Amino acid sequence: MTFYDLIIIGGGAAGQMAAISAKRNNPNLKIAILDRTFTLGRKILVCGAGRCNVTNIHLDKSIENHYYGANSEFVKSIFSQFSYKDIVNFFNDLGVELYVERKTDIGKLFPVTDQAKTITALLENELKILGIDTHLNTEVVKAIKGPDTFVLDANTLNQEGKAVTTNQFQSKYLIISAGGKTYPALGSNGSGYSLAQSFGHSIITPVPSALPIATKNPLSQELQGVKMELEVTSIIEGNEIKTRTDDVMFTQYGLSGPAILNISREISIHINRENKSNVQVKINFFPGKTANDVKDILGKRWNKRSTLTLEESLFGLFPTKIPAALLKVIGLDKNLPVNKLSEEQINLLVTSLTSYKVEIQATRGWNEAEFTAGGIDTKEVKESTLESKLVNGLYFCGEILDVDGDVGGFNLSWAWSSGNTAGKLKGSL
Ligand SMILES: Cc1cc2nc3c(=O)[nH]c(=O)nc-3n(C[C@H](O)[C@H](O)[C@H](O)COP(=O)(O)OP(=O)(O)OC[C@H]3O[C@@H](n4cnc5c(N)ncnc54)[C@H](O)[C@@H]3O)c2cc1C
Structure with missing residues (x-):
């Protein structure tokens, strides 16, 4: 002894x-x-x-x-x-x-x-x-x-x-x-x-907290490996809980990166402690901006270069892989000339760019959580x-x-x- x-x-x-x-x-x-x-x-x-x-x-x-x-x-x-x-x-x-x-x-x-x-x-x-x-x-x-x-x-x-x-x-x-x-x-x-x-x-x-999350969303599949600063918001049972702006990484299983880690705590408690579901993450590709702000930004770009295709018109705003992938998953033709867009198509685009929602299936496990x-x-x-x-x-x-x-x-x-x-x-x- x-x-x-x-x-x-x-x-x-x-x-x-x-x-x-x-x-x-x-x-x-x-x-x-x-x-x-x-x-x-x-x-x-x-x-x-x-x-x-x-x-x-x-x-x-x-x-x-x-x-x-x-x-x-x-x-x-x-x-x-x-x-x-x-x-x-x-x-x-x-x-x-x-x-x-x-x-x-x-x-x-x-x-x-x-x-x-x-x-x-x-x-x-x-x-x-x-x-x-x-x-x-x-x-x-x-x-x-x-x-x-x-x-x-x-x-x-x-x-x-x-x-x-x-x-x-x-x-x-x-x-x-x-x-x-x-x-x-x-x-x-x-x-x-x-x-x-x-x-x-x-x-x-x-x-586990501060960890990546698993989602079944087509955007992650399309954008595996792409990283970008985005605004993300956790939504639990329909209520917006936490918003953070930082890097987000699209992965084969879902979403990772510091912004996701920082909103994962409440998601993990809801899913892993309370055994509940109905969790979403809202992604805003234009941190701090509303759908109307984005409509203005895009409108100005389109007025200046009205013969570009929809995909081309979005280059410079995000990593080049994002426009085609996003347009594909929301069902807009990337080759559409911007001067031919209907009001409905414009609204679908700006809503998707500012509040793209993904359903969360699970969190990753103890081996990937920071605390x-x-x-x-x-x-x-x-x-x-x-x-x-x-x-x-x-x-x-x-x-x-x-x-x-x-x-x-x-x-x-x-x-x-x-x-x-x-x-x-x-x-x-
Ligand atoms: C990948 C990763 C990155 C991180 N980055 C940061 C960061 O940059 N900044 C930050 O603030 N935080 C960060 N964290 C969190 C931070 O590391 C922890 O919160 C902090 O180290 C906890 O310290 P602790 O001493 O309480 O526990 P620990 O560091 O876990 O130490 C506990 C110790 O107890 C020992 N032990 C456990 N059970 C027994 C037992 N029965 N008998 C004897 N020994 C035992 C273990 O071997 C261990 O050495 C990170 C965590 C991870 C996993």
């Missing part, structure tokens, strides 16, 4: 931050991170397509508009203790500058090296300097609270992920930061939920400390909690801030 003051289950972004925070705040504590994979922070490495979108410049401005699940007071309470500025200062102090990507106004921050590896390397340095033990390939399968301490059973896993031996660990305090369920190959496979449940905690059914919506019910967790309301000395942080944010650095921000707060062990020390 190995004894520690604090054990952290899961060494992702949240768990590593919790360990650093705990040791900086309480230098005398003997701390260990237990992680089921062969290295810490594997999910950090895939963040931002390997560049790691660490945080977002808009983080402090309107938390309630960027986070879901827990009520906004809960989330605000955590960010008030470790804010956007603190996250930036933390990484500057570790040794890397962050810069704001100016390509869009989303406000994403990346390390100046544009390498997620920089982030994991600097965190690892800090854990080493602080003397935090890490036990890799160590999967916690059981956790109980005795009279004074937590007792954990952990399997040592071989390269194939098979248990070879079982060890026991004991600790005064326990932080569970085992992540959600997405990309299970990178470590977080949902086993943290069972550990939390064994302490009596309730789980809001986790569903989890759902998790440990935050009603059972103290909002100032992240300590369990049910078990003294037990804390949670990161994606395992029922908190998820928008794409753009908000989920790592949650991991850093909640990790920092949980690590203080406020309430216990």
Whole structure:
């Protein structure tokens, strides 16, 4: 039996931050991170397509508009203790500058090296300097609270992920930061939920979020591989829910790209948690413009060059594959001269260009989702400390909690801030 003051289950972004925070705040504590994979922070490495979108410049401005699940007071309470500025200062102090990507106004921050590896390397340095033990390939399968301490059973896993031996660990305090369920190959496979449940905690059914969607629409079939900035709106049971403008990728199975990922949360909850259907996505090929605006735009083009065919007249507005494909699926002859279009045909075209609706059949799965919506019910967790309301000395942080944010650095921000707060062990020390 190995004894520690604090054990952290899961060494992702949240768990590593919790360990650093705990040791900086309480230098005398003997701390260990237990992680089921062969290295810490594997999910950090895939963040931002390997560049790691660490945080977002808009983080402090309107938390309630960027986070879901827990009520906004809960989330605000955590960010008030470790804010956007603190996250930036933390990484500057570790040794890397962050810069704001100016390509869009989303406000994403990346390390100046544009390498997620920089982030994991600097965190690892800090854990080493602080003397935090890490036990890799160590999967916690059981956790109980005795009279004074937590007792954990952990399997040592071989390269194939098979248990070879079982060890026991004991600790005064326990932080569970085992992540959600997405990309299970990178470590977080949902086993943290069972550990939390064994302490009596309730789980809001986790569903994959920020993921592509499957649709049976002829346009995706025609446009496989085409990417374009579009405005997309989720429509659930006839109500428009969320609109985002960003890149959309047409794929063989349906739709992907950041705009789709950003509207997928509510769609996934409706389909995967509530087992309902009747979901559509509306596509506007002219973001921010109405059908009348588009009628004007096209009218001007057609007056100037009235002998062009309908397809030719749309070149320059979209990637060249789009006009023929769209005209085909809405049943307009691409060779029609624009000066021969009827009012009815014009209306069909502008309506399709501004509100082309596709029926959603399903979301893609856990292996394609960036994060989890759902998790440990935050009603059972103290909002100032992240300590369990049910078990003294037990804390949670990161994606395992029922908190998820928008794409753009908000989920790592949650991991850093909640990790920092949980690590203080406020309430216990
Ligand atoms: C492809 C992709 C791209 C992303 N890009 C971004 C981005 O650019 N910006 C952003 O903000 N967010 C991004 N995210 C989301 C972000 O990565 C996560 O929200 C964040 O890393 C969660 O951190 P965490 O520490 O809570 O969980 P995780 O990183 O999942 O860490 C949990 C750890 O716990 C370990 N573990 C689980 N169960 C056990 C157990 N029983 N015993 C021992 N160890 C266990 C796992 O091995 C894992 O190391 C992305 C996610 C994906 C999948």
